[in-house]
Amino acid sequence: MLKKSLYSLISIVILLSMVLTSMSIYTLYSKKKLSVDPKLKEVSGIEFDKFKRLWAINDSGDDPKLYRLNEDGSIAKEILVTNAKNIDWxxxxxxxxxxxxxxxxxxxxxxxxxxxxxxxxxxxxxxxxxxxxxxxxxxxxxxxxxxxxxxxxxxxxxxxxxxxxxxxxxxxxxxxxxxxxxxxxxxxxxxxxxxxxxxxxxxxxxxxxxxxxxxxxxxxxxxxxxxxxxxxxxxxxxxxxxxxxxxxxxxxxxxxxxxxxxxxxxxxxxxxxxTDEEFKGIGGNAYVIxxxxxxxxxxxxxxxxxxx
Structure with missing residues (x-):
């Protein structure tokens, strides 16, 4: 009887954990607007220009560039900052x-x-x-x-x-x-x-x-x-x-x-x-709240x- 009760408790805990995880995933992904171009998989900064178009930069390892995104997340334009280095943007x-x-x-x-x-x-x-x-x-x-x-x-x-x-x-x-x-x-x-x-x-x-x-x-x-x-x-x-x-x-x-x-x-x-960075197939998206x-x-x- 005790063993059966223990199994039941473990099952309830696992079920609750699955429910909470599912709710947590929904909390984030219900806000997803678009997937960011793979070239920006380490996106570390974003801003809107005066025309309300979204620009992004990458973390270290990339050229000293800004990228303008289309509404589907693809890259529309790149601008190189010629006197800059991207040590760790x-x-x-x-x-x-x-x-x-x-x-x-x-x-x-x-x-x-x-x-x-x-x-x-x-x-x-x-x-x-x-x-x-x-x-x-x-x-x-x-x-x-x-x-x-x-x-x-x-x-x-x-x-x-x-x-x-x-x-x-x-x-x-x-x-x-x-x-x-x-x-x-x-x-x-x-x-x-x-x-x-x-x-x-x-x-x-x-x-x-x-x-x-x-x-x-x-x-x-x-x-x-x-x-x-x-x-x-x-x-x-x-x-x-x-x-x-x-x-x-x-x-x-x-x-x-x-x-x-x-x-x-x-x-x-x-x-x-x-936005979040892409890691092992998770992330790499822009979200809106x-x-x-x-x-x-x-x-x-x-x-x-x-x-x-």
Missing amino acids: EDMTQNDFGHFFLGDFGNNKQERKWLTIYKIENPIDIKTDTTEAEIIKFTYPELDGSPIPPDKRNFDLEAFVAFGRHLYLFTKNRTEPFDGITNVYKVGDHAANFDAQLIDSFKTCTTMEKLCWITSAALSPDRTKLVLLDSTSIWLFENFTGDKFFSGDVSRIDLGIVTQKEAITFYDENTIVF KLDEVTKTIIKKIPKASED
Whole structure:
């Protein structure tokens, strides 16, 4: 009798696990918009140009190129940045004027002293298949050449946004033990050498580093919403003051199963597009969510000021 009960319990657990997995898969794939061209299997940054056409960049190993995608995910155009290198391109963003910024700042081993951001004009203004970039360099003043202790290894980077006349960089945490904190650094948005200024931090989660790493960031066109992306979630920040992005309301949007989600951007104030890299036949897609249609888990809510 005991053995029969144990088998029944195991069967129920397996069934529940299958149901939860199926729900998690549906949560992600119900949002799928298109499959990305295989040439962009390591897509690491996306942005819409002024004509609302989607552009993407690849991670390290590719040429220093931007790719415009057709509505079916195929490649419509390529632009080579002639004075750039793709050591480890990790994100793409744009400012209020439409300039694109390409972040060559991946720093997995945290051995790169100087990191690079390439600034180009909006792709609709590039009439040929090549362009030159304005070059922004920065370093972390905390790095003095000494070995970085395991609990301080928070100088990898895969996410940034343009706000005002500055760029804001969100670190990919590699501390041991993992503490889930993304630090925010600030640099100028023009050609110069900068010491990145640490201005804030936010803890995502500590479940597992690969689930909580911040891999991309985006600001809404009206600059009132910030999103950070990890492997399972979108972190949404609203009602913040100035560049204190974490000072307002915080909520989390569940994206279902774990895939290598690496790029996110806004199409409009309510519509978010994100992508994942292809790995063993999984991923390699672009997904769309509407903020007024998804479930948001409130992490922090700032009380409204009294009208008295």
